[in-house]
Amino acid sequence: MTTIDSVTARAYRIPTPAPESDGTLDWDATTIVVVHVRAGDVTGVGWTYADTAAADVVTGVLAPAIQDREVLDVPERWTAMQHRIRNLGRPGIVSCALSAVDIALWDAAARTAGLPVSRLLGRARTEVALYGSGGFTSQSRRQLETQLDTWVHRQGIPRVKIKIGEAWGTEPERDLARVRAARAVIGRDAELYVDANGGYSVGQARRIARRLEDCDVRWFEEPVSSDDLAGLAELRAVTTVDIAAGEYGYDLPYFARLVPAVDCVQVDVTRCGGYTEWRRIAAVAAAANREVSAHCAPNLSAHVAAATPNFRHLEWFADHDRIESRFFDGALDPAGGRVAPDPAVPGHGLTLRPDIERFAVG
């Protein structure tokens, strides 16, 4: 029996190269909260892209629920943490903290067992398809074209996504011009996806969807708010473009409500409750004949994606790729449009580099 010796959390705020925007948010930095779980000879690591407050939830609320307990029994530890947060509420910061600890626990358990996370969970495939994700509304036309050209023509990634819904849906003609520019750069064979981040009304999104079909767009993400399940379902019924949402899903009951309203369910492993809850969400989706797609945190998502039978693809989000490839040893290379977790490396194989310390906050 190997017990959990310590649980630590630390937040880092990493500036973006320039201010960035999507349809409904502007940002100039990304905050990552990294959790380490030490158990005997191994250290597991997990993280979430969330406010620094998540670190306090980890150390003050969740750590006491798992300290000195068996590391291999991750679902039991997850349930103990779930009981501890009753009076705080699950969605938001709390679920992000829970997710980071759960991922660190699975990593520690897999390292203890001498297995990759994907094999401890049980592999459904050896390779995971991915798509390049960026195309921020803040980019110049040249920046957009360079990013898409790099993904498709230099790195061989055959699927890409750009942001639309600029300025809360008030620039629809510029949105559509950028979609046409994207199609011109990537050619006819690559798949083109768009994400409005909830920027449109239902009527607007219906009219936009018709014009997206003309550019052979295959994926329309959050055309309206992901809280508007009736709106998502209505759009799904009238367009040939797949409707997707789910990145703000923090618990299983939300996903059970969302699944019928979308063609593909997006799950963020660093928000939804970690690998433990991801697998339940994937099962709910499978029951309705839906696939799941991973939202962000690509290097963590790859391992549970490989263990998910009804998995479509992994979002290789530019902001997170930049952070994970720079500050974690063991980060995967998206070239070719697929990643394969190394079957010979225990855990998820990622370790935090010390040079991130100069970005520590809180």
Ligand SMILES: [Mg+2]
């Ligand atoms: Mg999105």
